[in-house]
Amino acid sequence: MTQQVRLSISRCLTIEARGAFADPQRWACAGRLEYLFIKECAIHSATIARHIGAGVFGPLHTFYTVGCWDDSSDSLESAATNWTIPPLHWVKVDDLENLETSRLKSIHAKKVYMRTVWSSRPLSIEAFRRSTTFPEAVELHVGKDWDDKDFEKLKRNCAMRGLTKVERDLDPLYDLDPLYGLDPLYDLDLLYDLLY
């Protein structure tokens, strides 16, 4: 994929592809790929984070993941410790459990969009107290459904690490990126808007 700038994979990477995916060989599209979207695939979050950090996909602009599930075999995998590329412009994570979120938080990104992650708000609040959670983040966006009390705690913790722009603006009903799951036979109006 020499020209590939956008790759979206939903559901079809199953356990059988896990071994091949884990191979840290640089992808052919690395260097051109800007946007990577992975949804509901059986790929370990730790593997994804390590690959991104090691530049397996090249210097990405955006990584967006939804509901990628793990199992116990991921518990021994380490997240990205070696970061070789510039920080991503955006990382968007949605519908992830504790294990997956804790692996992906090692991703270096400027803007973090985070919705329905970790099993409780206190876990999110606590995680953002540490600068190792999405290092280099300068902007954090969370769901509109955060209540005032928790949101204030989150902002305080973020401020302690220098992350001062925290917004509560993600709609629980809409995708974090309107392009990712566009099915033109059902979303013709939206497609037409995007194309012309």
Next chain:
Amino acid sequence: MPENLTDIASPSTTKKNSLLLDLPIEIQIDIIGLLKRYWFTQPHPLKSLRLTCKHIEALCNPLFAEFVLIKVLDRSALELRKELAPKFAKHLKVIACHIPKRGGEVELFMESVLTAILERTVHLRKISLRYTSTDTRAHRQLLNAISKLSALEDVGIWEYDHPLPYPPYDTVQSTFHHRLLNHILDCHSQRLRMLVVSGRTPMHESTFLKLRDTASQALN
């Protein structure tokens, strides 16, 4: 020769008439219908008609001809698309289509319409294909037409039946999903800028490796 008695065989008349004939047939019918009652009261009816067609053609071509949707339609709608394919397909840049699983008469006709359109789309940049996970048909002509899309750079492959449980891995290689994705990678991987693959049919390991390594193989 008077203006309203034209020689239809002359090159200039053929060129002028083609302005009208290049329009989608529904519009041609509407224009003739609108002009019919005033036809003989116009001092230069053909001139007016040509001018009208020229303006409409300029206005409508980008709107009508750059995007087409092929899904389960009634026979007459499909026949209309097939009839018009030679005229509009060359303008198409985007096609979204639904590949029928069943091999019934309407479905086969629909696929033949899609193939007929694809064979003439020299500027097609984006194609979005929807299929069912249980489709194991070969769709050879369709794949053959897809392989010749020399301007293609954006492909979406969507499974629309979302099967649960997931289709078993050992049957993947017999599915259309597998054939289609491999065909796209084999024919277009050097030019693709966007690829969307969405569906529960597992991606075979060999396909995944092809996706990952295509350019490396090409560079070697």
